[in-house]
Each structure stands twice: as structure tokens, then as C-alpha cells.
Amino acid sequence: MSTATQTKEIVLSVQGLRKVIGRKPIIHRVSFDVHAGEIFGFLGPNGSGKTTTIRMLVDLIKPTSGKIIVCGEDIGVHPERALAHIGCIVENPEMYSFMTGWENLEHFARMQAGIPVSRITEVVEIVGLDQRIHDKVKTYSLGMRQRLGIAQALLGKPKLLILDEPTNGLDPKGIKELREFIRKLAESGMSMFISSHLLSEIQLMCDRVAIIAHGEVIAVGEVDELVSQVGTYTLWQVDRPEAAREMFKDQLDVQIVPEDKHQIDESLLSSLHDPIITIMDEDRVTGWVNRLVAAGIGIHSVQRVAPSLEELFLKLTEGEKIG
Amino acid sequence: MANLLALIQNETLKVWKKRRFAVLLLILLILIPVFVYAQMKIAQNSAEKFNDDWRAELQSRITDNTNALSSERIPEEWKKWRRALVQQLQYYLDHDINPQTPNAVTFTLTFMDNAVTLFIPLMVLAIASDLVSSERSTGTIKMLLTRPVRRWRILFAKLATLTLYVSLIIITTVLICYLISGLVFGYSGWDAPVFVGFQVQGADVDTTGVHAVTQGVYLLMQSGLVWFSAMVVSVIALMVSVLVRSTAASFVTMMATIIAGTILSNMASSWKSAKYLFNVNLEISSYLRGTPPPVEGMTLGFSLAVLGLWGAAALIVSFTVFTKQDILN
Structure with missing residues (x-):
């Protein structure tokens, strides 16, 4: 297989997504593809339908119509097969605060077959939480919760990592670390789907971007290409x-x-x-x-x-x- | 595709780590000694009144009833009941037991009978009410439902966990009751006889089926019924917990319903259709003793059926909503 076809491999395909809540169409005409190994940005102002779309990608919300295909599995037909390829944090990284970080990871590891204890140790090392992993989550700072959330998302060695506004609430140092971390993960071949309302974020992190406004994707393309359209x-x-x-x-x-x-x-x-x-x-x-x-x-x-x-x-x- | 046992382990661990059961245990350990003390005071009072002549009193009751048995004016089913009563009184006399003196088993029986309408539901709700709603209010449901597991399996694991804890609550309550009251009243009483098999029909009590069982067997029968009633309460609470986002709201809703049930039981004699409400049917263990039901025509079988139907409906609603609902917040 040539590298060209490898980069064209589609990890996530969203086709004609539509969601009507009550009588109001919240999402309409949302379509895009995420390729293997790329960092895909999802850009839109608050209230544009970003989070609703992300929730549909991970089966928290059922689309009114349209298809979501993850690594060849339709999430509407076999959610458990599609979700096995996805690691995600939707909005804030909320974990069980009355348990330790390690217990939380054990909890989520049990929900997927074939995650040994060694994998938990591995992800803890990847996110650099080794020092505090046996402390209760309620004692964690937001940055540490974010790391624990990412560790959880990485447990099942997903092909696609979905992060919803990952820099929200982080301090500048945390944002910089996160950015480097995301780059590092992308280099290992994982695809990333990152939403943001901060345009500079997307510009700094992403290869391609879909821009959403009023529940509709208005542009999809390479970040540089879209920029050069303007001149x-x-x-x-x-x-x-x-x-x-x-x-x-x-x-x-x-x-x-x-x-x-x-x-x-x-x-x-x-x-x-x-x-x-x-x-x-x-x-x-x-x-x-x-x-x-x-x-x-x-x-x-x-x-x-x-x-x-x-x-x-x-x-x-x-x-x-x-x- | 993780197996169900792992999911049940998860749910059980979460309830345990929240220390819900520890709190319930603490409540039991504080409350039961209080009741034991009260019961002890009652026993002391009656002992002062009746002094030592309880043997003579028993003997005279036995004689009265034996005389009545030979009378022809008494209908046959009444004779049956009297024969059983004589049997019981004779047992007390033979075993040198003062029936007015409580033992650990009678105390436990009385406590469970009184606990079935409010105390047991309250404890069950402490766990059932936030099983799903807490996941929603803390946001952890987003992590839970985006793992590669079908939603019905997650709810099933929660249901299994709930069954586990309800059983544990009943067993623990009985055990603590027995162990603490035994310190004061002695641990005997397992094979003392109790009458069961009363059939309340209209204003009459049909005593044809009456027979004596040991208190041990009776306790088992009673605990089984209490368990069933508690399970129905917990399953309905699970449904409310699926439907309502806040733990507090779901707890208050259920508690209000249960309390409304006990109030209704006292005034439902003229509102006949109230017997189809689940909260009027919770006191199923009282059928064993032949206590008149809140609404005429209610029987053990009827109450079991009503509770069963409510429980089944609650399960259907829970599973349908949980597997389909959009997680919007």
C-alpha cells in the first residue's frame, strides 16, 4: 500500500447529519471526513452546534437523519463496535471524584475487552500522572483531570481521539503542554478531532478544518488552503x-x-x-x-x-x- | 463487548466507594438499639403488671378453648383456629416461655413488619435514587455511555447491582436486629410457633387454612415478602432516577410517593380503586398475620400481582428511555 492511499484512509465519515429537537433543526447539512493520522479541527462559535455534533459522533445523541461511520462501522447500527475505535472527552473531563485516578481508569478499562493492567500503567505514564494517580480525583486540578480524561480516552488504543474544547480553562502553560502532547499523539498515527471556538488554537494545532456556523458546515479544507483563498x-x-x-x-x-x-x-x-x-x-x-x-x-x-x-x-x- | 460481570463489578464498586452502604449500616446500628431499649421498657412494664401468674393465665386460656372445642354451637372453621391456638399456648407452657416476653426473633419480626412501609423503602431509596441521576448530574454519564458497551447492558448492570444491595440491606437489617436485640432478650425463639394462613374475606377472617409454623420459617417468609416489596420500590426509583436528572429531585419524588401510600392506606377504605396503586400495597407481610388490608378485597396474591405489574412497567419504561434518550447536558 502506498503512503498516498494510506493518508486517504477515512477514520470518520459524517454524511448529511441532521438533528431536530422539538421542531427546531439544531444541526443540518453537516458532512465531512477525517483521514487517518491527521489533526482535524472543528471550528465554530459557541452555540453553533459544535457540541451537539460531537455528541452525535459518540452516540450520546441520536441523529434525526444522516450517517456517522467510524472505521467502517455505522454508529447507528453497531454503536459498541464504532465506539471501540474512539476515545473521547465531551466538554469537561468529568470522572468519579470519590475514586482515585487509578480506580477510575480500572473502571473504564473493565468496560472494554482486552485492556490489561499494563495498559493502564502505560497511559498513566503517557499523560504524566504517575505521581498522583492513587489520589482521589476530587483533589485534582483541572489540568490533571484533563490528563486523566485523556488517559481514559487512550485506554482502548483508539484510532480516533475526540477532544471537545480541550484548552478550556487551562492556563497558558497547560495549553502549550497540551498542544505539544496532541502533536506527539498525532505523530504516533492517531487521528484527532479537536473542536474549538478559538481560531488561533485550530491554526496552531490542526491540519484540516471544518467550519460550522448555525448548525451548518460552511467550509471544509486544509487550514493553509482556506487561508490562501483569502490571499x-x-x-x-x-x-x-x-x-x-x-x-x-x-x-x-x-x-x-x-x-x-x-x-x-x-x-x-x-x-x-x-x-x-x-x-x-x-x-x-x-x-x-x-x-x-x-x-x-x-x-x-x-x-x-x-x-x-x-x-x-x-x-x-x-x-x-x-x- | 465487555462481559456483564465486569460491568456489575463497576456499578457495585461505585455504590460501595460512595459509602452509601456504610451510612445505612451506621443508621441501623444507631436506631436499632433505640428500639430494643424501648421494647425492653415495654416488657418490663408488662412484667410488673402480670407478675408471675402467666402460667396460670395460659392454663386457664387453654382450658377455655378446649371447652369451646367440644361445644356444638361453634362452627367448624372456628374450631380449627382454636385447636391451633391451644397448640400454641400448650407449646409456651411446655417450653416454659412467657409469650409476653419478647425474644430476639419476635423482636426482629415486629421490627420488619413495621419497617416495610417506610424504613426499608427509605434505605433502598438512598441507593436506588441516584444510581442513574448521579451519573447525569456529575456528567460522568458522558464517559460511561461513550465506551463500547450497549446502553441496555449498562442499565442491566445497574439493576443487578440494585438487586444485590436491596438483598444486602434486608439481610443486614434482619441480622443487626437479631444480634442487638439478642443481647437483651436472648437469642432463642426460632422454633416457637406462629399462626399463618389467615384469609381475610370481607369482614370475616377465614381460618380454614390456619396452621402453625416456627418463628424461623415465619421470619424467612416475611423477609421474602419484605424483599419483594423493597425490590418493587427500588425498581420504580430506578425509573424515576432515569427520568429525573437531579438525585435530590428523584429521592424526594419517591419518598413523597411512599409517604402518600401510607397516608392513603389509612383512608382508602372508601376509595376502592386506590388498591391498584403500588404504594398502598407495600405492606404485604401483614397478610401473613391476617391483618385487615387497607381496601376490602385485597389479598396477598392481589398485592403481589399489583406490585409485580408496577415493577415490570417501571423496568420497561427505564430500559426504553435509557437506551433511546439523548444526553443533552
């Missing part, structure tokens, strides 16, 4: 901006972007003094540097800036209010 900007800082602007004007290979039309992070722009924002191909940059220098314009800096996913999201959901 990359080239920012110029020169000593005579007016002269440079004059030169860029009405050129075929350069397009000046007006102040109010760009999708760049305000905080990034505020640190720059009077930048000229342009859109141009990468291979044109050198030629333009030469022409500006030849015209006696001093160049302070030239930089290429990608619009953030946040701006992409704004573009995709134009006119919709984000919570």
Missing part, C-alpha cells in the same frame, strides 16, 4: 510611502488594498508605521524591490502576512454575529 498580503514599509503608492498604482501585478478592506490582525498593523498593504505574487517581490530602490525610495521592510483564520471566519460568515 496573502505583502506589506511594505518605505521612507517615502506616497511615492511608492504612486508607483504601485495601476500596475497589473500589484494591487493596493485600502485600509478598510484587508483581513489582517489589527494588533499586527498597529506595530507598523504607515504600511502599504498590497497583494502580489511572491516572485514579483524582488523585481519591485529593485524598481523602488532604483527610484530612490528607501525600503525599511517587506513582509508577507497571512490573514488569520479568524479573519477567514469573518469572511465566511459575513453578516453573522459571532458569540
